[in-house]
Amino acid sequence: MPIEDTDDNLAENLGVEAKATEAPKKEEVLSFRFVNRIITESGVKAEFEVMLSMFKKPPAPADFQRVGAGSGSHLLKLTTPRAESKQSVLRCAPSGSNALPFFAPSLNAPDIPYAKVVYRPLEIMGRAPKSVVDHIREPDEISEAVLGAFASVFGAECLDALQSALFGSGHLITSLPDAGEFPIIFLPRPGGGDIQATPVSPVEVFMGFKDISQAWHLKQEKDAPPVPRGRWIRQSISAKPQNISGMIGGGRKRFLAEMPKVMGxxxxxxxxxxxxxxxxxxxxxxxxxxxxxxxxxxxxxxxxxxxxxxxxxxxxxxxxxxxxxxxxxxxxxxxxxxxxxxxxxxxxxxxxxxxxxxxxxxxxxxxxxxxxxxxxxxxxxxxxxxx
Structure with a gap:
């Protein structure tokens, strides 16, 4: 009798079905990064159930509300770890583009596991990896099924709280910490007077720059093309980078760029x-x-x-x-x-x-x-x- 070519059988034939003989570890399920747990569309609900099993107490709607409200495109804690949690997130859309800004969460450490549930890229076979947050902000043809599976496991109230927080204004920043670490620039107003501006870099730049800069630290192999070099400085911005964002690890990298010398x-x-x-x-x-x-x-x-x-x-x-x-x-x-x-x-x-x-x-x-x-x-x- 022929074997029916279902998604589950295809996953098993490819050797990517989740291991059923032993329970996965917490770090293998809750993560901000790829965990190589490839699932089928019909297995999304089961994967959320595995995530839920990692909690002693089921997450409440307020937990996911904090995750959503604490997510943004610019994190003030990248400038100073002394920024308060409710005064540290900005949401700024890129100018001249219809694309949504990249979001990252900036939360207290106890809320990081909840953030890992909704920020982990779900590796669904035949689909581009997307997290729950991605499916909420930029839905595609399977987003309704993914969000329905999330609601059936964690509760519709949790999904509503997360969606409302992500589409809301977040925590409006009304003050900066009195730490003196923010650069201040005074810009002239068209009608006279000055406006005080405080530049803050997007979190996407911080994370993307770390990925790009890895090439400058590669080991030079014999007879291989020369690897790029530069003047780099590693700087710690926090003894506990997870307090800035669970998605960010390690220290900050700075580099020195010099203008080409002017010709004589x-x-x-x-x-x-x-x-x-x-x-x-x-x-x-x-x-x-x-x-x-x-x-x-x-x-x-x-x-x-x-x-x-x-x-x-x-x-x-x-x-x-x-x-x-x-x-x-x-x-x-x-x-x-x-x-x-x-x-x-x-x-x-x-x-x-x-x-x-x-x-x-x-x-x-x-x-x-x-x-x-x-x-x-x-x-x-x-x-x-x-x-």
Whole structure:
């Protein structure tokens, strides 16, 4: 006779049916995280019965009301453990989104077991794991059956109390603890005056950041891709993190982020040139005075061959320095940026030297650098360089 392919038989065939030979431990049933107790849709009520069996006294509606009222998207106890339970939860929807904010409970320690009942992800075969709280806030096609199973085990009054608290306004915060741990920012009002603001991070950021940051603490394996590193500090925010929220364990992690260093003038000029900008300016402070000394020699009439040779040397030093700078720019662009500028038109030494601030000496500098003498020396140097 063939075996009927029911959900229960499928679960058994896959090896995921809950163990019936031994009673599960409390931590295997009541949890904020996955416990690997995969159940079928028809087994949801039985799973709630197992949860109920973990309590010496059945939870009352007031217990679940406290869980719902103490749930929110922002928990002040993450900033200071001295925040009172009824003054520690905010509910803020994300701006620009229709999605509901992530909720976490912030309760006194005796209420944590009740919170684990409704916050534990139910691992129903063929379904995305969702807790009772998830089924209340974002119902799907099986939520009615799940909530009906919860009501049949814990009582309809308990379900009503939880739903009313989750959809209510929660505990409105009217005061902050006198501990001085909250940052205070004063923002200008549009109509004048200031408004006092106290920034608080969403609990989802705290929990998500811990998950993301785990990659920075991985061990570097031989021949494996390098793992990311950073400057991290572990900081304890409470000796008993469960008093902040049972969903949060361990300490806070902080990291240091530094802005990239600003490029120096020369490096920035190289980058602009590599991207199609102007050739970098030659900012050697000795060039300007050297050009003016050269101009002074041209303004005088010399016939002595030795003096004329020294005038040639003045021009040659300027031209050689400019050609060396042009070569340096080509090499640095290739080495630092990986860009070959060999095919681009490069400035002549006279044009490169002229690109600087001259003030009242501009006319003298132009006259010297466009003189027949300088142009002749420039052509000789360029031919020698290309030879």
């Amino acid at each position: 003038g020369y490096d920035a000029a190289l980058l602009r040139y590599a991207q199609g900008g102007k050739f970098p300016a030659w900012k050697d402070s000795s060039v300007g005075p050297a050009v003016l000394r050269y101009a002074e020699r041209l303004e005088k009439t010399y016939t002595n061959s030795e003096i004329l040779a020294n005038t040639d040397k003045h021009a040659d030093r300027l031209i050689t320095g400019a050609l060396d700078f042009i070569t340096q720019v080509k090499d640095d662009t290739a080495e630092l940026l990986g860009v070959d500028i060999g095919g681009r038109t490069l400035p002549n030494p006279s044009a490169l030297i002229m690109r600087r601030r001259w003030g009242n000496d501009e006319d003298r500098a132009i006259k010297a650098l466009t003189s027949h003498h300088f142009r002749d020396r420039e052509q000789i140097a360029l031919k020698k360089k290309d030879a």
